Every structure is written in structure tokens, then in C-alpha cells.
Amino acid sequence: MKQVFNIGLLGLGTVGSGVYKILTTNAEDLAQRAGAALRVAAVAVRDKEKKRLVDVPEELLTTDAFKVATDPGIDILVEVMGGIEGTKDLLLTALKSGKSVVTANKDLIAEHGEELFAVAKENGCDLLFEASVGGGIPIIRPLKQCLAGNRITQVMGIINGTTNFMLTRMTQTGATFEEALKEAQELGYAEADPTSDVKGYDAARKMAILASLAFNSRVTFSDVDVEGIDHISDRDIAYARDLGYTIKLLGVAEEETDGEIGVCVYPALVPNEHPLASVNGAYNAIFVRGDAIGEAMFLGLGAGQMPTASAVTGDIVEAVRNLLSGANGSLISTCYHNKKIKDTLEAKRQFYLRLEVSDLPGVLSVITGILGRHGVSIQSLLQKRADSSEAEIVIITHEGREHSVYDSLAELRELKEVKAVQQVLRVIE
Amino acid sequence: MKQVFNIGLLGLGTVGSGVYKILTTNAEDLAQRAGAALRVAAVAVRDKEKKRLVDVPEELLTTDAFKVATDPGIDILVEVMGGIEGTKDLLLTALKSGKSVVTANKDLIAEHGEELFAVAKENGCDLLFEASVGGGIPIIRPLKQCLAGNRITQVMGIINGTTNFMLTRMTQTGATFEEALKEAQELGYAEADPTSDVKGYDAARKMAILASLAFNSRVTFSDVDVEGIDHISDRDIAYARDLGYTIKLLGVAEEETDGEIGVCVYPALVPNEHPLASVNGAYNAIFVRGDAIGEAMFLGLGAGQMPTASAVTGDIVEAVRNLLSGANGSLISTCYHNKKIKDTLEAKRQFYLRLEVSDLPGVLSVITGILGRHGVSIQSLLQKRADSSEAEIVIITHEGREHSVYDSLAELRELKEVKAVQQVLRVIE
Numbered sequence: 001m002k003q004v005f006n007i008g009l010l011g012l013g014t015v016g017s018g019v020y021k022i023l024t025t026n027a028e029d030l031a032q033r034a035g036a037a038l039r040v041a042a043v044a045v046r047d048k049e050k051k052r053l054v055d056v057p058e059e060l061l062t063t064d065a066f067k068v069a070t071d072p073g074i075d076i077l078v079e080v081m082g083g084i085e086g087t088k089d090l091l092l093t094a095l096k097s098g099k100s101v102v103t104a105n106k107d108l109i110a111e112h113g114e115e116l117f118a119v120a121k122e123n124g125c126d127l128l129f130e131a132s133v134g135g136g137i138p139i140i141r142p143l144k145q146c147l148a149g150n151r152i153t154q155v156m157g158i159i160n161g162t163t164n165f166m167l168t169r170m171t172q173t174g175a176t177f178e179e180a181l182k183e184a185q186e187l188g189y190a191e192a193d194p195t196s197d198v199k200g201y202d203a204a205r206k207m208a209i210l211a212s213l214a215f216n217s218r219v220t221f222s223d224v225d226v227e228g229i230d231h232i233s234d235r236d237i238a239y240a241r242d243l244g245y246t247i248k249l250l251g252v253a254e255e256e257t258d259g260e261i262g263v264c265v266y267p268a269l270v271p272n273e274h275p276l277a278s279v280n281g282a283y284n285a286i287f288v289r290g291d292a293i294g295e296a297m298f299l300g301l302g303a304g305q306m307p308t309a310s311a312v313t314g315d316i317v318e319a320v321r322n323l324l325s326g327a328n329g330s331l332i333s334t335c336y337h338n339k340k341i342k343d344t345l346e347a348k349r350q351f352y353l354r355l356e357v358s359d360l361p362g363v364l365s366v367i368t369g370i371l372g373r374h375g376v377s378i379q380s381l382l383q384k385r386a387d388s389s390e391a392e393i394v395i396i397t398h399e400g401r402e403h404s405v406y407d408s409l410a411e412l413r414e415l416k417e418v419k420a421v422q423q424v425l426r427v428i429e
Numbered sequence: 430m431k432q433v434f435n436i437g438l439l440g441l442g443t444v445g446s447g448v449y450k451i452l453t454t455n456a457e458d459l460a461q462r463a464g465a466a467l468r469v470a471a472v473a474v475r476d477k478e479k480k481r482l483v484d485v486p487e488e489l490l491t492t493d494a495f496k497v498a499t500d501p502g503i504d505i506l507v508e509v510m511g512g513i514e515g516t517k518d519l520l521l522t523a524l525k526s527g528k529s530v531v532t533a534n535k536d537l538i539a540e541h542g543e544e545l546f547a548v549a550k551e552n553g554c555d556l557l558f559e560a561s562v563g564g565g566i567p568i569i570r571p572l573k574q575c576l577a578g579n580r581i582t583q584v585m586g587i588i589n590g591t592t593n594f595m596l597t598r599m600t601q602t603g604a605t606f607e608e609a610l611k612e613a614q615e616l617g618y619a620e621a622d623p624t625s626d627v628k629g630y631d632a633a634r635k636m637a638i639l640a641s642l643a644f645n646s647r648v649t650f651s652d653v654d655v656e657g658i659d660h661i662s663d664r665d666i667a668y669a670r671d672l673g674y675t676i677k678l679l680g681v682a683e684e685e686t687d688g689e690i691g692v693c694v695y696p697a698l699v700p701n702e703h704p705l706a707s708v709n710g711a712y713n714a715i716f717v718r719g720d721a722i723g724e725a726m727f728l729g730l731g732a733g734q735m736p737t738a739s740a741v742t743g744d745i746v747e748a749v750r751n752l753l754s755g756a757n758g759s760l761i762s763t764c765y766h767n768k769k770i771k772d773t774l775e776a777k778r779q780f781y782l783r784l785e786v787s788d789l790p791g792v793l794s795v796i797t798g799i800l801g802r803h804g805v806s807i808q809s810l811l812q813k814r815a816d817s818s819e820a821e822i823v824i825i826t827h828e829g830r831e832h833s834v835y836d837s838l839a840e841l842r843e844l845k846e847v848k849a850v851q852q853v854l855r856v857i858e
Contacts, residue, residue, distance in 0.1 A: 022578045022721055032645065032765045033577045130575060136722040138567070138575030146559060146567030148462045149451045149742025216461065278704075292451055292739035293565040296729035300722060310721035313578025327756030336461045 005034075005320050006041035008074035008099075010065050010090065011081030015104055015131075016043070017053035018309025019080060023316075024054075030313070034320035042068045044081070053305075069094040076319050078312060079103040088112050095125045100319040100328055104131035104312055110205035110221050113212070114335070124329030126322055128315035133206045134159060134284050136307030137300040138314075143213045143288065144334060150290030152214040155253045157286035158279050159206045161303040162190045162197040163229050163249040167237070167267075168280040171246055176234045189282060189303075199228035200265040203251050211253035211263045214288070217339035219253070219263055225344045227266040236354065236423055239394045243380060245269035245352075245427065246277040255339070262342040269352050269396075269427040344402065350379070350427035351397045351405050355412065356419040359391040363417045367393065370415075374408035376400045390419060396427055434463075434749050435470035437503035437528075439494050439519065440510030444533055444560070445472070446482035447738025448509060452745075453483075459742070463749035473497045473510070482734075498523040505748050507741060508532040517541050524554045529748040529757055533560035533741055539634035539650050542641070543764070553758030555751055557744035562635045563588060563713050565736030566729040567743070572642045572717065573763060579719030581643040584682045586715035587708050588635045590732040591619045591626040592658050592678040596696075597709040599666045600675055606661060618711060618732075628657035629694040632680050640682035640692045643717070646768035648682070648692055654773045656695040665783065665852050668823045672809060674698035674781075674856065675706040684768070691771040698781050698825070698856040773831065779808070779856035780826045780834050784841065785848040788820040792846045796822065799844075803837035805829045819848060825856055 007023070009016055023030065023038055031037040043056055044065035062068060069077055069090045077094040079087060084107055091101050091108070096119065103109065109116070109129050120127035130140045143152070158164050165187075166180035175183070181198070184190035196202045204224040211219040229249050240247050248270045253263040270277045275297065279285040284302025289295050301307040322328040357363050368378060377398045384392040397405065405424070412418050436452070438445055452459065452467055460466040472485055473494035491497060498506055498519045506523040508516060513536055520530050520537070525548065532538065538545070538558050549556035559569045572581070587593050594616075595609040604612070610627065613619035625631045633653040640648040658678050669676050677699045682692040699706045704726065708714040713731025718724050730736040751757040786792050797807060806827045813821040826834065834853070841847050 018721070026578065026580055026720075029580065029645065030578070033763070035759075137725055138571035141575050142567035142571060145747055146570050146743040147739065148746040149455065149459065149739045151455055151458065216458065275707075290739065291455075292447070292735040292742070294730050294733075294736055296566055296727070298725070298727060300725035304723075306721040307723055310576065310578045310719065313721070314575040317577040318574055321759065322756065325754075325756035325759030327751065327754035327759070330464075330750065330754030330756070334462070 001324065002036055004037045004039050005075045005323065006039055006073055007316065008068040008071060008077045009040060009043040010068060010077065010079045012043050012045045012052060012056065013080070014053070014305045015308045015312065016080040018305040019078060019312050020054050020056060022309050022313045030317060034317045035324050036320055038316065038320065041074055042071060044068045065090055066093065070097050072097070074099060075323060076100045076102060076316060078316060079105055080312060084108055084111060088116070091116060092119055095119045095123050095127065098123055098125060100126040100323060102128045102312055102315040102319060104129070104308055106132035106202070106205045106209060110208045113209070114218060120329065126319050126328045128319060130315050131308050131311035133209050134286060134298065135161070135300065135302040135304060136310040137284060137286065137298050137302065139210070139286055139298050140213065142298065143210070147288065147290055147293060150292045152288060152290045153255055154289040155210045155214045155286065157251060157284065158248055158276060159251045159284050159286060159302060160197055160203040160249055161282040161284060161301070162194070163203070164279070164284070165189045165282050167229065167232070167247055167249065170234055170237045171241070174234060174238070177230065177232060198230045200226045200249065203249060203265040207251040207253055207263050207265055210251070211261060213334055214253060215255050215261050215337065215339060216334055217261060217337040218335040219261065219341070223263055223341045225264040229267045231423070232267055233423070236425065239354065239382065239384070240269050240352065242382065243394070243396060244272050246272055247425070248276055250428070256342060260340045260342040262344050262347065264344055266426055269425060271429065274428070347402055348399050349402060350399050350429070352423070352425040352427050353395040353397070353421070354423035355393045356422055357391055357393055358417050358419060359385070359389060360417055364393070366415065366417060367412060370411050371397070371408050374404045376404050376408050430753065431465055433466045433468050434504045434752065435468055435502055436745065437497040437500060437506045438469060438472040439497060439506065439508045441472050441474045441481060441485065442509070443482070443734045444737045444741065445509040447734040448507060448741050449483050449485060451738050451742045459746060463746045464753050465749055467745060467749065470503055471497045471500060494519055495522065499526055501526070503528060504752060505529045505531060505745060507745060508534055509741060513537055513540060517545070520545060521548055524548045524552050524556065527552055527554060529555040529752060531557045531741055531744040531748055533558070533737055535561035535631070535634045535638060539637045542638070543647060549758065555748050555757045557748060559744050560737050560740035562638050563715060563727065564590070564729065564731040564733060565739040566713060566715065566727050566731065568639070568715055568727050569642065571727065572639070576717065576719055576722060579721045581717060581719045582684055583718040584639045584643045584715065586680060586713065587677055587705060588680045588713050588715060588731060589626055589632040589678055590711040590713060590730070591623070592632070593708070593713070594618045594711050596658065596661070596676055596678065599663055600670065603663060603667070605663045606659065627659045629655045629678065632678060632694040636680040636682055636692050636694055639680070640690060642763055643682060644684050644690050644766065644768060645763055646690060646766040647764045648690065648770070652692055652770045654693040658696045660852070661696055662852070665854065668783065668811065668813070669698050669781065671811065672823070672825060673701050675701055676854070677705055679705070679857070685771060689769045689771040691773050691776060693773055695855055698854060700858065703857070776831055777828050778831060779828050779858070781852070781854040781856050782824040782826070782838070782850070783852035784822045785851055786820055786822055787846050787848065788814065788818060789846055793822070795844065795846060796841060799840050800826070800837050803833045805833050805837050
């Protein structure tokens, strides 16, 4: 039986350095757990001269990622360099040359999962991606294996650490969106270009992966109804608090009883007593509901060097075990259904509305009248005076169909008493 | 490739019925996920005439468990009948005849795991036990696989649903221990003989299993320092609440930096803002701390028919996948270390003390003087008047060594002013 397995690492940035660190410092335990020793045989980097977070012997470094992906001496290719098109080609090459592949790349899996898994299957190779969602939190394997007895009906949670850090700061310190973003960038939680996080795209890719696994039907990024947090103001945070809620960016994937799937990412008002309301900072938390298990929650650090490296290393150990037992490539296609994506406007939800109105006697009755005619009833209402001639009205509705709320908002926008519809957010129970 | 795998079920009680229900109602999805159809081929019961929770065709039932365990037509034996010695023999027989075995039996795994795993390995068979701890919560597989990159330093949580239900009722309704036990028995949460739950033995067996997996060193029931909840009074619950704490039965397994392991089960005062304080009713929650992941938490229903059946079915699906890929029996021994069990009296902890004292002037200064001489300092103190001549004193200490607290209590018991040391409980931060 093979005694040593060679690992090729693509990328030696934050996560790559973490993986290298675990593989070298926990080497003895890893060898026992995997059943054979793990040896980093090559590391592809962009610039060999760059200063690193870990000491890697000079002779392991190469700038030729393609050479690592095709090197017949490499058993397992670990991709932690990011990127989509070029990276996809590297992984396809590695799979075609019979290597097991471990990746932390959610963008790649969300976008090209179907092709990659097909090639992995053809070539009898493992393609493992636990680190792509929820950082260190075990969620992919529990969904695929431990919960395999269930018909999963919902996966819901906080799956982007950057925006959760920002919303937590806005809630705890009263910071504006811009201040919270700046702080997140300074601490390394947000990138220089924060678009993917604050627009919800990162969360949407992760939800596409989770929904595909949970419902056994391919869900891609374009199937996800996405709303980011870049329009959330400190005022919304404060009003939500006054009403007993905390604003969180949620991913929600549901299968209706008719077999249709809805997958959304949106900022929502979460009641303070809900477990998600107290998931703060860089923590992620994912709820899974199934017909047998009822409800289970997984919580932990959703990003960061060592948590993500923990997930990658768990996959490496599994890849070695599979190579030893000959179970590599015994991938079972998890997307054997082809379920319809649901029109989310048909969903019934509660809403938070913030309107800027002229402070005229009777304005409230006009607004509530219009909402009422569309079947939107009001659970609570705050009137906040802004200055002498204008006021702000904050409304939490009872549960109603999304399109009724949007229809009534269209009508409200026509009123001379309504200066602006400043905010429309969903509310969860 | 084999198209249908035959399952032999030992036991058709609560969990067995749940497994049968999932295998029949989710059959199509299970076949897709496993890669082959699953067929219940035989069910061993004690009494064929007994009324069942599910309809099972008469011809599948047998009272001969041994026949099922040795039947060459059975691929996977699922043990959900409970029991130790006789059950062990059945599972050993099944493993020796080459069957994969799935069990929910924590008593058996905690007591005879070593022998069973050795025989499974010898015979190239799977022996899976996800349902033995935490009901439906995925915890065994995450510890063995997803977190394999970590040096785990602590596993801690609420792992007995019966006692958590009872303590929750005592906290929420002011019920006495006896009232809460009666209610738990009426609702089917507690057995007629509740010893194993209320004395902490059930939790201790689960902690032995978790600690063995987390620290890769065999921990058995007798290694666990166990304290139950049968001495917790409604008065302790109320005083704890006055001080901002909730009493929970915790399992705590730790590896010290010197490589020694401590595993305990005890009721403790948990600060109300701690996530475990709000894990109520039949819910379980398990925290895992590791050098890479930091901290992760797993939460869900820790017992009950369908959650436990969910875990059993997940194992059955994995057993089939392994049989299909030939990876069955590729068990890696997880107990490759032989770590020393730590003397828990050396641990540093906070304590809750409840003393019955004569209400004499100066009694407080005598008590605090003795504590002080043993290096036990006081964080908070409540004096509760019981009647004219006697009083109750409740003390929360700062962190100190257990033996210092026990030494000072021995001295306090000698004082004429101290009528009784009514309660000594640990406090966690």
C-alpha cells in the first residue's frame, strides 16, 4: 500500500498558507487519520519572490501551475488560488490526468460545477469542496451524507462573514454603511473591491451550491434572487432595533410542496429572540430543515485563514482515504432531479417599509388605505418626525404576497404626500 | 454492479419504526443518493403479535435475531434494539459474516467499541454509529472527517435531551425535580427507570464516544467523572436565575497542553448570555474547539424517533456507497494514541455553593474567612432568610482549584454555624 501521497498546492495566499501550516504542523496526526503520510510536493505561486505568511522550501515553489496540475508525481491537487476560467482549465486538466482535486473555490463550483463533476466522474477522481461554503463549518458533507435520509425542505442562514461583520458593527456601534465597510477593509474582512460581498453575489454562489445539494437539483448563480446590503442605512438599523429586530443578510433556499425551488439572498429584519439575530461578526450559521431531522443548525467561523484551511485539510484527508480504499471517484451525482425555480414574487412575506412623507394631517390614513386595498395589513407603525414639514413613517406589515406589496408601493409613489419610498426590506419570523 | 442491497433490521421500536418509515417513504431519493436500491429484507422483533407504529409485511418479521445477523442474503445489519451483551454477540456475528453494521447503540459503542471495531477491521466491514450521539445532529462524521485537519482541544455541550427537558421545565415553570421527571415520563422523554438519564450515565457514555474520536485515544465510561441532576432542587434553579445563570447538564471533554484528557459530565451554572443557556427542551448542542477551526457548534434534536432514524439512515446510505465502491471496512483506527486521563481535581473552576447557616451575626465573616484561607475568593454572595433562626447563603466563587474548594467545604462542615452544605455546583464562563 502506498505510504506517502504527494500534494500539489495551487496558491499560497491566505488560505494556501493556512493549509501548508496545518499539513506541516499536524503532520503526524494527519498521517494516522488518513492512513498514509501527506507530503507537499509542489506549490504554484504567481511570484516566487513575494514575501509569504509561511516558510516554504524554495525548491517546492514554481510559477508553472500547469506543470503542477499535470505532474504525474502529484496525487492530490489542492486549489486555493481562486479565479474562474483559467482555474477551471487547470482543474479539468488535473482530473483528466487522474488526480483527486480539493478546492475552496465557490465561484468555480457555483458556475462550472456541472462540467467539473462530470469530468471527475468520467476519470474516476474525487472532487471535494467542503471549504467552498461556510469556511470551516462542516456543511457540505453533512448535507450529502449525514442527512441523506431526509427530504430537505429548507436551508437558511448567514453565509457571508464580511457583510455580517459590517451589519454587526452598524448594529453595535451605530456606524454608517461606509464606516463599517472601511473598518472591514482595514481589518482584512472586506476586499478593496467589496462588490461581491456587499451586493450579495458571494452569498448567492454559496446558496446555489447548498441548494443544489439539498434539493438534488442543479441551481446556479443566475437562479438566485439576490439583494445586497449596500442600500441599508444606519437609520434602518436603528428603526429595526426600535421595533425589536436585527438586520442580517440571509440566504434562503426552500422547496415548496409542489416541488419548485426558491433560492434568495436578501437583507432581512430578524426578531431579536431568533437564534440568527445573535450570530455576530465573522460567524456564519446555517439552519437545515428536513422531514426526519426536523431542524439542525451549524455554526462557526465562515471565513478566515485557518477555518477555511481546516475544511480544505479535512477534504485532503478524505481524498487520501479514498485513494487508499479505491473509493476515489465513487462520486454519486447529487443533482438527479431537475426542479423548477419558483417565481419568488408569489412568496408570502412580511415587509419593513420606510417612507418619507409630507407631514400633513391625514397622510397616514391615505397610506394605510392604499395598503389595505391591496390586502396588505399593518403589524406595527412608527412615525418619526424628521423636520417641520416632513416626516418618516416606518411600517412592518403582516404576511402578504410580495406582488401585493410592490403594487401598493407603486401606487404610493404616485401620491403627492409621499416624497420617497426610502426602503423596502423583508422580515422573517 | 449490485442493484439492490438488503437490510436486516434488529428492532422495530421507536427508532426502528422511524428507520423503516424513512426507507419506505423516501425510497426513490435514497436509491439515487446511495447508488442502489435499499430493501428491508428482514426485521427481528421480540413479539410478532405486538402492535407496531408502522405497517410491516408479516413475512418480514421474525423473532430470530441471530438468523437475521447470519443470513447470507443480508448486506447491512441495522441494530436499533438496544441492549449490551447479547446485542454485542449479534453484531460480532454479523461482522464476522461480512455484513456492514449500522448501530444507534451508544451503550454498546462506549462499552465494547474497541472489540467491535477490531472485528469490523479484521473482516473488512463498516461499523457506523452516527446515531449514537446527538440523535439526528451530524457530529460523529464531522469529527472524524471534516475536522480531521484539527488538533481538537475541547468538545462541550448538552447531549442528553431528557435532562435538558427536565431542567428547562424547572427553569421555565418552577417545577420541582420530581414534577419535571413525572412530566418527562408522561411525554415519553424519560423512561420508567430514569436512572441512566438523571444520574448522567447516558451523557457519560456519549462523552466517552466523542472524546475518543476527538482526541484519538480510547475513553470509556469508567474514565468519565459523572455527576447527575437528581440533587438539583428548584431552589438552586431559582437562585441561579437570580444571579443571571441557567443550570444545564453539560458534557465536557478537554485535552490539556500536557496531552492529558479530562472528561466530565456535570450540572453547571451557565451564564444566561452563553449560547448553551438558550438550548432548551429536547435540543442538544455540541461545541467543538480545534486549533484550525477555532470554534464550531452543532445543534438539533438530540433524540426522538425521526431525528435518530435520520442519522441511522445516513449511515445506511454511506454503507451502501462503500459497498458499491469497495471502500467498506476501510476504517481508520481513530484511537491511535493512549493519552492519560487527567485528575479532574486539579482543574480550575468557578463554583456555586449553597449553605444552610444559623443566622448569627458574624457567620458570614467566619465563612468567607475560611474560604479565603484556602485561596477561594468570592465573586457574588446572596443571603436568603429561610426562617427566624436559620438562613441560606448562596456563593459564586471566582475561579479556583477544585481541591481548594473541597478542602474549605470540609472545614465549613465542621463549624457549628453551618447546618449543612446543601449544594455544590460548577459554574462555567
